[in-house]
Amino acid sequence: MTEFMEADFVEVTVDPAGVRHLPGTSIEIVRHPKFARAPDHALFDFDGTLSLIREGWPDIMVPLMVDVLVDTQTDESVPQLEQVVRQFVAELTGKQTIYQMIRLVEEVTRRGGRPRDPQHYKQAYVDRLSAHIAARRTALERGQLAPEELMVPDSLPLLQALRDRGVQLYLASGTDEADVREEVRLLQLADFFGPRVHGAIADYKSFSKEKVIGQILREHQLQGERLLGFGDGFVEIQNVKSVGGTAVGVASDEQGRSGKADAWKRDRLLGAGADLLIPDYQEHQALLDFIWNAHATP
Numbered sequence: 663m664t665e666f667m668e669a670d671f672v673e674v675t676v677d678p679a680g681v682r683h684l685p686g687t688s689i690e691i692v693r694h695p696k697f698a699r700a701p702d703h704a705l706f707d708f709d710g711t712l713s714l715i716r717e718g719w720p721d722i723m724v725p726l727m728v729d730v731l732v733d734t735q736t737d738e739s740v741p742q743l744e745q746v747v748r749q750f751v752a753e754l755t756g757k758q759t760i761y762q763m764i765r766l767v768e769e770v771t772r773r774g775g776r777p778r779d780p781q782h783y784k785q786a787y788v789d790r791l792s793a794h795i796a797a798r799r800t801a802l803e804r805g806q807l808a809p810e811e812l813m814v815p816d817s818l819p820l821l822q823a824l825r826d827r828g829v830q831l832y833l834a835s836g837t838d839e840a841d842v843r844e845e846v847r848l849l850q851l852a853d854f855f856g857p858r859v860h861g862a863i864a865d866y867k868s869f870s871k872e873k874v875i876g877q878i879l880r881e882h883q884l885q886g887e888r889l890l891g892f893g894d895g896f897v898e899i900q901n902v903k904s905v906g907g908t909a910v911g912v913a914s915d916e917q918g919r920s921g922k923a924d925a926w927k928r929d930r931l932l933g934a935g936a937d938l939l940i941p942d943y944q945e946h947q948a949l950l951d952f953i954w955n956a957h958a959t960p
Contacts, residue, residue: 676932681939687948688923690939692932695908695956697887703878704824705871705902707756707893708835708842708861710914714812715798715845716837717916722791724748727766730783734775752926756895758836758862758870760784788838802848809849814914815921816943821854823950829890830882832858834874834898839863872901879905890953894927896934903935908953911936912943 681692709716727747728740736743746769754762763780770777801807810818824831831854835842839861846852846859860874879886891902894912902909911931913923923941931939940949 676935681932684948684952687945688921688941689945689949689952691937691952692939693937695937695953697908697956699888700827700954701888701890701908702828703830703832703882703884703888704890704892705832705834705875705878705898706891707871707895707898707912708833708845709837710814710894710916711892711898711912712814712817712833712851713845713849714814714916714919715795715802715848716791717812718794719791720748720751722794723751723762723787726783726787726790727751727769730766730777731769731773731775734770734773736773752930756836756893756897758866759787759838760862760866763787799845799848809851813849814912814916814942815919816946820943820946820950821851823946825854827950827954830858831855832860832874832878834860834871835862836871836895836897837861870901871898872904875901875905875907894931896930899931899934899936903937908938909934909936910949911939913939913941915941 676692681690683690706712709719724744724747728743731738731743731747732740738746750765750769751762754765760780763783766783767777767780798807798812802809802812821831833842833846833855839859842861843859846855860871875889878884878889886905886907889902889905889907891898891907891909892912893899893902893909894914899909899911911928911934913925913928913931915922915924919942921941921944923939928939938949938953943949
């Protein structure tokens with residue numbers, strides 16, 4: 663299989679004056695989609711786009727990486743190192759976790775240290791994160807938490823509305839596929855996605871969201887304009903846009919579920935080229951009506 667390295671973030675220039683709200687909503691229209699027909703396939707990112715089970719993951723990853731860099735005996739202070747780490751972790755969010763660990767190896771080497779293998783750092787992070795979210799997963803398993811409590815608001819009504827419109831749903835995540843499938847089950851989303859759940863694998867160069875999109879288009883002989891994408895990271899937005907699809911940036915407030923857009927995410931998604939920006943799915947009916955009207959055949 664051909665090796666593949668996921669592309670880094672490339673910012674798209676957007677004139678803020680051209681961004682407007684769909685009247686009476688918090689939905690921001692960056693580019694008005696105008697295609698020949700409505701989309702009939704939709705690709706979702708998982709963490710932060712649907713699932714909040716892993717909310718708070720940067721607060722697990724960043725301290726681990728800072729500790730590793732402190733061990734290089736650099737003359738940088740802990741706050742300085744934390745700033746460096748938070749910057750590159752944010753830049754790589756949306757890609758497979760291993761890419762953040764590859765960057766950590768580069769940072770250790772740059773400081774004269776002797777890094778461990780990226781997989782070693784990834785496993786250390788996964789172990790800490792698993793301990794952090796264990797109570798959430800257990801509560802879901804035992805029915806002590808409803809799935810909706812650990813999802814972006816109104817995810818379920820959105821998925822149902824898309825399915826009612828005949829849209830085939832897919833999931834692609836940078837999280838390990840086994841974990842994604844388990845958390846899809848815990849959130850009771852398996853019926854929406856079936857086997858169409860994709861996640862990171864050990865041979866990371868053989869998986870990417872771009873590859874998943876290409877597979878969808880080939881298998882169904884689709885033009886890209888028939889693809890709708892939802893995500894809170896730059897990867898899925900740029901991948902969907904690259905094939906001519908419509909990209910919805912989800913600037914979700916993961917911690918507060920406030921219904922307001924996370925400002926950093928919103929700016930990042932705008933720079934990634936999102937066509938539409940939303941804070942969550944509470945206005946999903948207006949969103950879908952707008953998209954379907956925009957794609958209606960004259």
